Amino acid sequence: MAQKNRKAGPSGKAPLADDVDAVVRGVVEKYGGEKRAIIQILQDLQERLRWLAPETLEAAARELDVPGAHVYSVATFYKSFSLEPRGRHLCTVCMGTACHVRGGTAILEHFERKLGIRAGETSPNREYTLERVNCLGACALAPLAVVDGRYHGQMTENKADQVLGKLLGTSE
Amino acid sequence: MPTYRTHLLVCAGTGCVSCGAFAFKEALEKEIARRGIGDEVLVVATGCNGFCERGPILMVHPDGIFYQRLAVEDVPLLVEEHLFKGRPVRKLMYVPPAAGAPIPKMADIEFFKHQRLIVLRNRGRIDPEKIEEYIAYDGYEAAAKALAGMTPEAVVAEISAAGLRGRGGAGFPTGRKWDLCRRQPSAPKYLICNGDEGDPGAFMDRSVLEADPHAILEGMMIGAKAIGAIRGFIYIRDEYPLAVSRVGIALEQAREMGLLGKDILGTGFDFDLEIVRGAGAFVSGEETALIASIEGQRAYPRQRPPYPAQHGLWGQPTVINNVETWANVPSIIRRGSAWFSSLGTETSKGTKIFSLVGKINNTGLVEVPMGIRLRDIVFAIGGGIPKGREFKAVQIGGPSGGCIPKELLDLPIDYESLTQAGAMMGSGGMIVMDEDTCMVDIALYFLRFTQEESCGKCSPCRIGTRQMAEILARITAGEGSLEDIKKLEALALTVKQGSLCGLGQTAPNPVLSTLRYFRNEYLAHIVDRTCPARVCKNLITYFIDPGKCVGCLLCLKSCPVKAISGERKKVHVIDQAACIKCGACLNACPAKIQAVMKTTGEEARALVGEIPAGTGP
Numbered sequence: 001m002a003q004k005n006r007k008a009g010p011s012g013k014a015p016l017a018d019d020v021d022a023v024v025r026g027v028v029e030k031y032g033g034e035k036r037a038i039i040q041i042l043q044d045l046q047e048r049l050r051w052l053a054p055e056t057l058e059a060a061a062r063e064l065d066v067p068g069a070h071v072y073s074v075a076t077f078y079k080s081f082s083l084e085p086r087g088r089h090l091c092t093v094c095m096g097t098a099c100h101v102r103g104g105t106a107i108l109e110h111f112e113r114k115l116g117i118r119a120g121e122t123s124p125n126r127e128y129t130l131e132r133v134n135c136l137g138a139c140a141l142a143p144l145a146v147v148d149g150r151y152h153g154q155m156t157e158n159k160a161d162q163v164l165g166k167l168l169g170t171s172e
Numbered sequence: 173m174p175t176y177r178t179h180l181l182v183c184a185g186t187g188c189v190s191c192g193a194f195a196f197k198e199a200l201e202k203e204i205a206r207r208g209i210g211d212e213v214l215v216v217a218t219g220c221n222g223f224c225e226r227g228p229i230l231m232v233h234p235d236g237i238f239y240q241r242l243a244v245e246d247v248p249l250l251v252e253e254h255l256f257k258g259r260p261v262r263k264l265m266y267v268p269p270a271a272g273a274p275i276p277k278m279a280d281i282e283f284f285k286h287q288r289l290i291v292l293r294n295r296g297r298i299d300p301e302k303i304e305e306y307i308a309y310d311g312y313e314a315a316a317k318a319l320a321g322m323t324p325e326a327v328v329a330e331i332s333a334a335g336l337r338g339r340g341g342a343g344f345p346t347g348r349k350w351d352l353c354r355r356q357p358s359a360p361k362y363l364i365c366n367g368d369e370g371d372p373g374a375f376m377d378r379s380v381l382e383a384d385p386h387a388i389l390e391g392m393m394i395g396a397k398a399i400g401a402i403r404g405f406i407y408i409r410d411e412y413p414l415a416v417s418r419v420g421i422a423l424e425q426a427r428e429m430g431l432l433g434k435d436i437l438g439t440g441f442d443f444d445l446e447i448v449r450g451a452g453a454f455v456s457g458e459e460t461a462l463i464a465s466i467e468g469q470r471a472y473p474r475q476r477p478p479y480p481a482q483h484g485l486w487g488q489p490t491v492i493n494n495v496e497t498w499a500n501v502p503s504i505i506r507r508g509s510a511w512f513s514s515l516g517t518e519t520s521k522g523t524k525i526f527s528l529v530g531k532i533n534n535t536g537l538v539e540v541p542m543g544i545r546l547r548d549i550v551f552a553i554g555g556g557i558p559k560g561r562e563f564k565a566v567q568i569g570g571p572s573g574g575c576i577p578k579e580l581l582d583l584p585i586d587y588e589s590l591t592q593a594g595a596m597m598g599s600g601g602m603i604v605m606d607e608d609t610c611m612v613d614i615a616l617y618f619l620r621f622t623q624e625e626s627c628g629k630c631s632p633c634r635i636g637t638r639q640m641a642e643i644l645a646r647i648t649a650g651e652g653s654l655e656d657i658k659k660l661e662a663l664a665l666t667v668k669q670g671s672l673c674g675l676g677q678t679a680p681n682p683v684l685s686t687l688r689y690f691r692n693e694y695l696a697h698i699v700d701r702t703c704p705a706r707v708c709k710n711l712i713t714y715f716i717d718p719g720k721c722v723g724c725l726l727c728l729k730s731c732p733v734k735a736i737s738g739e740r741k742k743v744h745v746i747d748q749a750a751c752i753k754c755g756a757c758l759n760a761c762p763a764k765i766q767a768v769m770k771t772t773g774e775e776a777r778a779l780v781g782e783i784p785a786g787t788g789p
Contacts (some may be wrong), residue, residue, distance in 0.1 A: 016508055036468035039451050043410070058213035077470040077627075078451030080410050081613045096372035097567065098619050106754055113732050134454065134621065137375030139529035140187045140224030140536055151190030157730070157756055 007072055023048055024059040035064055038074055042081055051082045087122045087129035089167055091115065094144040096135030104143040107155045111145070114164050128167075176214040179233040179257065181296055186228035186375075186414060187380060187536075192243070193217075199244040202252045202672050215254060219383020221296040222537035223283055226266065226771025231278060233709050238278035239264040269533040269555045283534045286553050289516065290523050291499045292539045294384045300418050303425040306386040312431060314505035315393040319439045323507075327398040331501065334509035335521035340457075341572065341598050341674065342364055342496030343520070343587040349491060353399045353481035356489035362470065364485065364492040366462055370409065370454040371570030372621065374601030376525035377495035379537050380417035381408065384499065385422035389432070391444065391501035396443040399491055404445045405466055419447055437631055442578050454571075454625035458673045459492045461627070472629050473673035491763055494599070496525060516542035520586035528554050530603040547581040550604060561606040566690070569598030571618045571625075572678030574685025575611060594685035596678065610707035611690040612697050616644040618682035622675065633676030635668035640683060648708040652698040661687065666683035702772045709753045712772050716757075718743045720767035725755035727768060 031037035041060060046052055054073055061068040064100045075081045093099075093108040112118055115128050120128040138144055141153025147163050182188075182197045194217075201215050221229050221372040226240035230250075237260045239250070244443040253259045265274035266281055275281050289295070298305035306312070318327050326603060332347025365388055380730060381388065392404050408416050423445055426432045434442050450467050455461045456471035463485050465471040484490025504512045513521045520542040526549060529535050533555035540549060546566060550556070557563050565575040574595035576583065583589055585668055587597050605614070623637040640663050646652045662678030671677045687694060696702045703711040716727070716736075723741040735751045738744030746757070 001502075019443060036466070038468040039465065040449060043451060074468070078453050080452035081451075097570070097601070097614075097617065098535075099375050099606055100372075101530045101603060101609050101614075103755075109754060110732070112673055133369070133411065134625070135372035135374075137369065137378040137409075138186050138190065138224070139375055139527060140227075140375055141190060142529065142535075151186070153190055157759065 012168040018048070020053070020055055020120070021059050021084055024056060028060065029062040033064065034065065035066055038066070038071065039078065042071075042075055045162075046081060051084060051086050053133050054086075057083075066068055082129075085122060085126060087126050088089050089128050089148055090131065090146075091117070091148075091167075092127060092131045092136075092162075094136045094138070094142070094146070095132045096139060096144075098139035098142040099135075102142045104155075106157070107143045107145060107160060110160050111164070114160070114168075174211060174289060176212060176681075178235075180213060180215045181218045181231040181233055183213060183219075183221045183227060183229040183231075183296060185222075185224065185379060187224030187225075188229055189414075191227040193228035195244055196230075196242050196247070199247045200230075200251070202314075203636070204255075207251060207256070209255060216299050217301075218296045218298060219294070219300045220379040220380065220537065222292065222539075223308040223534065224537070225533075225535035228609075230295075232260075233297070235260070236279060237456075238266060238276070238281065238672040240266050241653050244352060259533045265614065265747070269558070282555065283536065283538070283553055286544075286548060288523050288541050289538050289539050289743065290503050290512075290515075291380060291387070291496055291525060292383070292537070293503070294387070295379075295718050296383075297430040298384070300383055300385055300645045301421050303386060303422065307382070308386065311386055312390055312419055313504040315431070316437055318397045318505055319396045319441050319525040322397070324398050324400060327394060327505070328354055330505060330509050331398070332509075334504045334512040335516075335519075336497065336500055336504060336512070337520065337587065338494060339496035339500070339597075339599070341569075341596070343597055346493060349479075349481055349493070350395065350398050352479065353489045353491045356482055358489055359400070360397050360403065360488055360491040360763045361484045362488055363392050363399070363401045363464070364459075364462065364480075364490060365392060365404065365407060366404040366459065366492055366494045367412075367415070367460060367500050368450045368457040368623075369412075369495070370457045370601060371572075371599045371601050372719075373529055373567070373603045374527050374570060374599040378409075378412050378415050380495050380499050381412065385415075385419045386426070387499040387502055388419070388495060389422055389426055391498035392445060393431070393436070393443060394501050394505055395491060397441065397487070401491070402444075404443070404444055405448050405485075406445060407448045407450060407462055407466060409450045410609045414677055416447060416449060422789045423447070423644065425438030436627055444726055450749060453627070454621075455627045455673070455675050461673065462492065463490065470627070472627055473675070475672060479586055496600075505701055513515075517584065517586045519588055524585075524597070524600055524603045526600045528602050530567075531557055531606040531609065531629070532604040533558050541720055542586045543584045545581070546576065546583050546585060549585075549602065550581070554604065557604070557606050561608065564603070564609060565605045565611065567595075567603040567605065567614065567682070568597065568601070569596035569603050569678075569681070571622050572596050573601075574681045575605070575614065575689060576685075577689040579689075580739070594688055596681065608707070610648075610703055610705035611686045611693045612644065612648050612703075613707045615683045615686045616641065616648055619644055619679070622679040623629055626675065626679075630670070630672040630676065632667050633672070633679065636663050637676070637679050639663055640680065644683070647694060647697045648703070650701040652694075654698060656698065657691075657694060658688065672780065704772070706770045712753060712770055713748065714746055714751060714753060714755070714757060715769045715771055716744050716746055717767045717769055720765060722765055722767070724765070726760045726762065727765050730756040730760035732756060743778070 057071045061071045119132040143155045144153050228242045253261050262274045267274050290735040328350045336346040337343040358548045453471045456465045458473045461471040461473040480490045525539045619641040623641045626633045628634045643656050721743045728736040735747045758768045
């Protein structure tokens with residue numbers, strides 16, 4: 001589906017630690033080893049590995065021949081990057097202005113209650129991650145939530161229950 | 173090439189897609205094949221039509237019939253009636269909010285009628301993934317003209333004469349920027365398209381990138397000729413995967429056709445483009461920060477001058493323009509500066525795309541001539557406020573902008589008038605607010621946004637936005653003092669004057685403009701401990717009217733914290749100590765009962781009337 005959110009990557013299996021070096025090497029090669037491509041490289045790595053583990057960042061620094069501090073400075077600056085493990089399912093609630101005036105905050109709070117985690121957190125069993133985003137640019141659909149890459153517009157508490165019900169039911 | 177009697181143009185913008193446009197398109201194609209008219213009728217997926225509220229959308233060409241809110245179940249009827257019997261299906265047409273008869277033709281619908289399309293001229297009529305369709309509508313004609321028949325000076329002169337100004341925020345004259353860069357002796361030079369559309373509530377750049385990517389490519393080719401650039405970068409927000417994919421396809425097709433790369437169109441001119449994805453930092457929309465981001469650094473802005481046109485990417489002269497600005501360029505070169513500058517006002521030429529969202533009937537993207545009155549956008553095009561509520565304000569310009577109250581509805585919109593009114597053109601996000609929107613809460617919303625997005629490089633922005641957000645939070649919690657308003661105004665001035673980049677310099681605007689036009693709402697929160705719009709949780713109370721409650725258990729079941737007690741057919745009561753004020757009970761209570769009430773301090777409300785409204789500085 002064209003709307004697949006690249007950040008979600010729910011189906012991507014996390015490779016074993018030994019494979020991380022190989023994955024990093026492959027991605028760095030794709031960008032011709034160019035140091036300026038570090039943001040794109042980290043994005044590709046996160047897509048493949050679901051999050052950026054310390055060993056991933058260190059491998060990227062080695063392959064690009066830049067100080068580890070530089071890789072960390074970039075990885076910690078941009079919001080797209082997660083330096084903590086993320087859940088198998090990603091729920092994102094839009095907090096853009098249009099969503100805000102149409103009650104997006106209540107929707108986010110509803111997700112927080114239903115999943116038992118706060119925005120920005122991952123459930124202890126690593127099944128769900130809940131995130132807030134500053135605007136997805138689909139303001140006509142406000143309030144908006146995205147679950148595993150699928151957009152759900154004109155959200156209400158009831159609709160959220162339906163969407164989450166499916167998720168909570170299938171994730172076991 | 174086969175000719176088709178009818179084209180069915182299915183909108184495939186993000187809005188329609190998330191409402192099921194692809195499933196609808198698939199069903200439509202199947203039905204057409206099943207009925208054996210596959211060689212007469214062609215189904216095309218187009219870019220965003222802008223009327224996102226009504227998705228999925230279908231336009232029938234050449235009849236001009238507009239269908240909306242379509243579902244897979246509508247397909248057999250639509251095919252049978254419209255395609256076989258030639259009878260347009262009235263029940264799938266648009267009915268205006270004020271009721272009345274369905275309107276068959278797109279051109280007759282108010283939402284579309286007042287628009288003037290330059291940037292969005294191809295919206296809804298071409299498949300953005302096919303370069304041939306762009307070319308069929310005069311695409312790349314302007315690039316050919318510039319590359320083969322114009323000198324760089326002539327191109328710059330044409331853009332200057334047109335009066336085109338940057339569509340991303342501050343409105344700097346594009347021609348002047350190009351000219352400055354053209355005159356730099358240093359080489360190589362670069363071009364950048366700023367597609368890091370971060371303003372919450374604005375999505376015109378996403379729509380242009382998705383609906384007509386070749387217009388941006390062509391604009392950049394012309395820009396490359398003007399300044400002598402050899403390479404360009406299109407920086408796109410990470411949150412726009414569909415835009416990244418469509419621009420990627422456009423680049424490949426342009427290269428295959430020899431429109432990018434070496435010796436373009438045999439003119440000896442070399443130019444190529446690549447996509448750079450952003451990574452979710454609002455500040456990277458600032459031009460110097462964006463350049464740092466392309467270089468693989470943290471997106472920190474830097475002091476200007478020197479301007480990027482002198483000292484930009486890797487220290488080389490660089491022109492950086494916003495998506496909408498680039499997409500204006502081909503039309504100007506093709507049709508001439510005189511044509512372009514005949515539209516708009518004295519200082520602001522051409523058109524501007526606005527995203528009309530929030531409490532408005534016709535949500536979507538509209539392209540209108542500069543100088544149009546706010547009233548025409550909100551009421552004629554936007555169809556007014558839903559549910560009979562009253563218009564309160566429009567927030568224009570995102571976190572850098574401000575709120576325009578109803579007294580200024582007749583304001584002709586251009587760069588200068590908006591700045592004077594305390595708002596800003598910004599990227600053109602228009603968030604409509606009604607009486608249920610709390611202006612202090614909106615100010616807090618934006619300050620929390622800028623505080624979170626401040627990169628932290630300079631202290632006025634880093635610390636100032638935080639302090640302002642904390643004061644606003646205090647006021648919305650009903651714990652503010654009159655002293656807080658003075659502090660807010662003083663801080664706003666410091667942050668405006670002391671910040672390094674546009675993010676900080678404009679961050680106080682939402683506070684200043686709400687203080688200017690809605691000071692009475694601040695006073696209500698502070699003096700009366702009342703939130704007139706009933707939004708701020710600390711100041712509102714949910715209450716079940718015992719005279720109306722029928723004991724249906726719906727609210728009781730909906731309460732996430734079990735704060736409601738009662739039994740079937742007995743009056744329910746909310747435990748105020750346990751209530752988290754989520755409003756679930758209010759939503760659950762049936763419309764014909766309306767027993768749940770949202771209230772704010774009774775005696776406080778009486779006082780609100782005594783405070784004179786609009787006592788701005």
